[in-house]
Amino acid sequence: GAGVSQSPSNKVTEKGKDVELRCDPISGHTALYWYRQSLGQGLEFLIYFQGNSAPDKSGLPSDRFSAERTGGSVSTLTIQRTQQEDSAVYLCASSRGGANVLTFGAGSRLTVL
Amino acid sequence: AQKVTQAQTEISVVEKEDVTLDCVYETRDTTYYLFWYKQPPSGELVFLIRRNSFDEQNEISGRYSWNFQKSTSSFNFTITASQVVDSAVYFCALSALYNTDKLIFGTGTRLQVFP
Secondary structure, three states: OOOOEEEOOEEEEOOOOOEEEEEEOOOOOOEEEEEEEOOOOOEEEEEEEEOOOOOEOOOOOOOOEEEEEHHHOOEEEEEOOOOHHHOEEEEEEEEOOOOOOOEEOOOEEEEEO | OOEEEOOOOEEEEEOOOOEEEOOEEEOOOOOEEEEEEEEOOOOOOEEEEEEEOOOOOOEEEOOEEEEEEHHHOEEEEEEOOOOHHHOEEEEEEEEEOOOOOOOEEOOOEEEEEEO
């Protein structure tokens, strides 16, 4: 597509439920990133996929968070047993890799009640 | 450790005023990239500029200009003759030169331009 597409744009869930957030990167972009933006905070790096290499998961805050990227394209970020502190905007970005500029999606706003 | 500090949480100006957004960074790398992104109310971050550490020349693009000073580890952003459409959150970020796999972002500065 023309840009990075994320769904859902808004998700409200109850504490303890699992959620899945989807990212569809720009066609041909080999690198895909997930960031988290909490209220009043900067963007926090979560995970990075590059081609067929093992993902860099160093930013995932706990083992409740996981992400996968199928076929080198679409990615799903899964949060299990959600907590209120997981409430944030989750931003996905993609690039051609290397030193290329990241293009961001509009984000998925997660609210955990 | 790498760190980006945007000390200004929120700035309010009246249209046509000039405004400067400050960015100070810390890195042990001798080569790196610096970025500015704009996040309008729609939420999507929009890339504005990337500057590598080799190039300290200031840059001007229309009403936007950037002042990069390695001596003070700063990469400040000035909007001249601000407009209401400039209202957004602006993020400064830092990455390694040859791989932007981890952009380190500042906490952002919310700019409100009033008519």
